[in-house]
Amino acid sequence: MTSQTQTLVAYDQVPYLANPLPQTHPSRLAAIAAMFGVSYAPPKRARVLELGCASGVNLLGMAHFMAEAKFVGIDLSMAQIREAERRAKELNASNVVYHHMSIEDVDSKFGQFDYIICHGVYSWVPPRVQEAILRICRENLSDDGIAFVSYNVQPGWRMKQAARDVFMALTPPDVPAAQRWEYGVSWIKDALETTANDEKRPLLHQALDNELNSTLTQRDIRYLAHEYLEENNEPCLFRDFLAQVNKAELTYLGDVEPASMVRHIAHPSLREFFKRRPPQSMVETEQAIDIITGRSFRQSLLVRGKTQSQINRALTPDFFKKLHIQTRITRSEDKDGQVVYTHSKLGKITPNPPYGIHALDTLLAHANKPAVFKDLAEKFSELANGGNEGIFGDILFSLLGAGLVEIYADLSIPALPKGVTPLAVLDIKSGRESTSNYLGEMINLDPMQRFVVPLLQGDWDMSEAITKLAELYAKGQFTMNPAPTNDDQIKKILEQLVNNVVSTFKIHGIAG
Ligand SMILES: C[S@@+](CC[C@H](N)C(=O)[O-])C[C@H]1O[C@@H](n2cnc3c(N)ncnc32)[C@H](O)[C@@H]1O
Helix, strand or coil: CCHHHHHHHHHHHCCCCCCCCHHHCHHHHHHHHHHCCCCCCCHHHCEEEEECCCCCHHHHHHHHHCCCCEEEEEECCHHHHHHHHHHHHHCCCCCEEEEECCHHHCCHHHCCEEEEEECCCHHHCCHHHHHHHHHHHHHHEEEEEEEEEEEEEECCCHHHHHHHHHHHHHCCCCCCHHHHHHHHHHHHHHHHHHHCCCCCCCHHHHHHHHHHHHHHCCCCHHHHHHHHHCCCCCCEEHHHHHHHHHHCCCEEEEECCHHHHHHHHCCHHHHHHHHHCCCCCHHHHHHHHHHHHCCCEEEEEEECCCCHHHCCCCCCHHHHHHEEEEECEEEEECCCCCEEEEECCCEEECCCCCHHHHHHHHHHHCCCCCEEHHHHHHHHHHHCCCCCHHHHHHHHHHHHHCCCEEEEECCCCCCCCCCECHHHHHHHHCCCCEEECCCCCEEECCHHHHHHHHHHECCCCHHHHHHHHHHHHHCCCCCCCCCCCCHHHHHHHHHHHHHHHHHHHHHCCCEC
16 A cells, blocks of 8 residues: 555544634744735735645634635545535535545645644655645645644654654554554553562553553544554654754744743743753744643644844844733633633743733733734723733733743624534534534533534524424423423523523624
């Protein structure tokens, strides 16, 4: 079997768990260009190409909310492209097309794109396809275009390599992935239990133990099968990736996560390390960040026709003035009545009084939608006596370094019509447990929310929705705890439930 046929068979047999990838949203990529003072194509009318788009979930999510932009996705797996086409057709999405073809067959005649996305492909394909990816970024990017390429990086990935090698050693590639997986995990568990109390437990077992508990038993088989059982998975050093980028006559712009580039502001070990060893160049800085933070995955942005010297890396908070900003922090009170700030991924945040607290309260006043700097700075001055735009910009910069805010350039916030988005309805019909919002974010839907989505379509009506839900309840399709004792109670509970669902959907940007 050739390596291309193997890839095709692998993804046709175990389709990738394709999810929305908010970090690839054109407004997020453009924000990094804005941060470094580099021009970019307006996301609103952008032409976007995704290489290795799987079943098109990411592109369809963006196409749904960006009606004036055009999207093209390609993938080698026929089963996934068919699914992508089926969903686009059902949604009447005329601004997205999919092609069943290899990355290697995209040439300059394929057209020019303002944004090229290639997520989760580069490390998992042979060198000639890697070369083709970078060639496409050179030949098919428009003058102000930005390419996104993600890949596994060394030395961080070496810690995971042990588990991959064990899987490879245990079963041949022609055994179905799920079977290889089950066998491998139970085998590793037995091996680790056997050596658990050994005085000199091999370092290998510590690495496997860590991998087993942090990833192997935690992530979905559709992700794991490709990461650990795929024929190709060749992580590289950032330095070597950069060499390939330069060879392809492209320029490295930066990482898609601004925090990962300005993290030394907030990351104590990096701060300490760079104090001891001030880096002499961007490459040295980035390579050190990988090693000090043990990073195993990168999401790099590339441009063409620009040189490193045209990229302004001496960042000052001024760039915020052109952007939309959002945080995922919430504010609550603990049992002693103390205010607690919590970030959805990073946990409890302790802001410095007084301005740090005012800055968080400012962002929280706009919490559910990205807001422009000017509006935020005005709110900050109102809350913080004596606090001005400059102070707010400095605090935002630290928050960005800590990964506590997201930035967007030229973001169009669509006016959502009444009812849940048609995309959410389609996602539920397609058996997905999540949908995307206008920021390209994945919104997980719990079983009850999934149940209610079809009742909230278009110009939906509360009393019709309640009547329908009451019928379904009577048929035993869901239960309520405690069980209501009469019809009035049933109605009241259902009305409250629908109201809660709708307000959550509005907050997440999937209902108007
Ligand atoms: C790990 S999946 C990533 C999917 C998606 N980009 C994501 O990150 O969710 C890799 C995808 O690349 C596709 N692929 C692999 N080699 C390819 C090639 N030569 N040409 C086009 N697609 C390819 C596979 O079919 C698969 O859908």
